[in-house]
Amino acid sequence: MAGIRLAGLTKAFGASRAVDGVSLDIPDGEFVVLVGPSGCGKTTTLNMIAGLEAPTAGDVYIGGERVTDREPRDRQLGMVFQSLALFPHMSVFDNIAFPLRIRKTPPAEVRARVEAVAETVRVAPLLGKRPATLSGGEAQRVALARTIVMRPRAFLMDEPLSSLDARLRVEMRTELKRLHATLRATFLYVTHDQAEAMTMADRIVVMQYGVVQQVGPPLAIYADPVNHFVAGFFGVPPMNFVAGAFAADAGRLAFRAAGVTIVLDRPAEAVTAHDAVLGVRPEHVRLRDGTGGWTATVSLLEPLGDETIVFLDYGGATSIVATVDPDEKIAVGDRRRFMFDQDKLLFFDGTTGERILR
Ligand SMILES: Nc1ncnc2c1ncn2[C@@H]1O[C@H](COP(=O)(O)OP(=O)(O)O)[C@@H](O)[C@H]1O
Ligand SMILES: [Mg+2]
Incomplete structure (x- = not known):
């Protein structure tokens, strides 16, 4: 597993900068939540870390190595998105096993790893089911399992809970926190929801207009915001x-x-x-x-x-x-x-x- 470091990461689309000089050091095992209003550059930042988007300037380091020019698959990161894209015609077991089988993992190892990860995210009783028969929360956990089974060096999550209803979203917050405590892997989690950031993060990174406004533990940011924007962004009812x-x-x-x-x-x-x-x-x-x-x-x-x-x-x-x-x-x-x-x-x-x- 590995930490992530960003150095002056910048992405321009034409004349506008979606991400503007983001520098950040995430130690191995930390749960960092990148939060800000829609359009502030969160997804673009995550995509540059994953290698899905090339930076205009700046560098990405994973585990201390510069990976800015590497292909996404060579970065060994686990991505979790809002849309789950489980294969409907495959069982839960086969869905989780899919990325291992593609890499020609021996069947005995596939079985052992799928069963272990199913325990971790609590879907072991569901391994024989089809995705269509799962609840929203179960499907979300299966998607997580499919990412975890690959043993990525770090996890990148882009608003993974935003399609769930309010109650389930709150449950999954707890679930993800528990999962982080079990895996002890680096989590970089993106959301526009200040409550998700406050409840889950070890450290919050607040972004606006592509620029990092403040970095710190949730309660420090809540009590001691650096500017009017950060002060108004956290808290319900707002300040x-x-x-x-x-x-x-x-x-x-x-x-x-x-x-x-x-x-x-x-x-x-x-x-x-x-x-x-x-x-x-x-x-x-x-x-x-x-x-x-x-x-x-x-x-x-x-x-x-x-x-x-x-x-x-x-x-x-x-x-x-x-x-x-x-x-x-x-x-x-x-x-x-x-x-x-x-x-x-x-x-x-x-x-x-x-x-x-x-
Ligand atoms: N491929 C693209 N071409 C042009 N503009 C883009 C592209 N992708 C994102 N943007 C713009 O960059 C800004 C940041 O987008 P994004 O990273 O998706 O924000 P967020 O995830 O925080 O909502 C937005 O203004 C968006 O319109
Ligand atoms: Mg986004």
Whole structure:
């Protein structure tokens, strides 16, 4: 098994760069999730690693060896895609055995390897069935088995769960994590789904416009995003953003926006006055009784059972969204006071979107 290293990997289609100078070092055995909105260059990156697409510039290393010019089959990588393409006329056993038989593997070895991998992905009782009789999750596991049986040096997965229904997708997340713990192989997994990235990754790589924005463990990226884009990409409901400006308030730094003024425990010189955006996650908005904070009208409630999402109209351009305990006594039309957890506030440059006052 092997790690993967990308050095300045770039792919231009005409004048536009789908992937723009991506450098990344994935140690052997790590589970890395490459995540970003549709069109940000995830598939193109994966295809260049697999050898299905030639880079415009940069290099791919697998297990320390430069493979940029090698044929896909010589890279010994296992690809898992959204579309499974199981052979309908073959049994599950024959589907998994297929790539081994093509390579003229002796029958006894084929049987042993297919049975072992069927145990690993828990499809052993299904080996005699036809693909048409399998559930979506079972078919997905058979497709995984067919890749695993080849003992690739690393696994590349491009949105493999996106065709499954919501419940099964959540189950398969757990399944893939368990599989990674068993195989201890390098997984590079591509998705546009922030929840998949958060739940599965050892490390997340966030991409936008072909450029890596941030690399880090899930909770570090969630708590400490480098810019407005990354901050807004992770979390449901998403982070609240309030556009405003900095000003001095008796020597201290104050953030002012329509309906909200926050005096920070920082000297006024901490930033030169300019446009800024305040970011605060719904779980860091507190409803409170009595005085202090700001006043808002509850405009909408979304009870989820384990928590309730509250929309607060406070006089700004958009509502502030808060998540509260489901037992909170609250109704649409209520006038309530709210505050933010001061130590959780994030600020972004109003022009560039970069984090400031970190
Ligand atoms: N063969 C191609 N020719 C021209 N443009 C392409 C080609 N493949 C991808 N692109 C463009 O490159 C960008 C990145 O695409 P892709 O890697 O598929 O994104 P993602 O997988 O993140 O959705 C998109 O703007 C897409 O339209
Ligand atoms: Mg894609």
